[in-house]
Amino acid sequence: MSDTPISDSTPHNVAELGMLCRRLERELNAANERIKRLEEAGDVVEERLGYPCGCGGPCRACQSASKNWFKAKEAKP
Numbered sequence: 001m002s003d004t005p006i007s008d009s010t011p012h013n014v015a016e017l018g019m020l021c022r023r024l025e026r027e028l029n030a031a032n033e034r035i036k037r038l039e040e041a042g043d044v045v046e047e048r049l050g051y052p053c054g055c056g057g058p059c060r061a062c063q064s065a066s067k068n069w070f071k072a073k074e075a076k077p
Contacts, residue, residue, distance in 0.1 A: 039073060042069055042072075042073065045069075046065075046066055046069045046070075049062040049065055049066050
């Protein structure tokens, strides 16, 4: 990932613009796939919260972790 915004390097012709659009679409698709995998993994972990505690239900730490997971998962632009 570059520190320079893409908008700072304006394409000079239609071909360059097309290449930029294709690259951005590939990067967006890859980012969306990664988000999907992270959400699936987080859901699996969240389902297992509380099991090893042995306190007859989710302890405060597990409840807090679950609450934070759902808050993070819902914070989508």
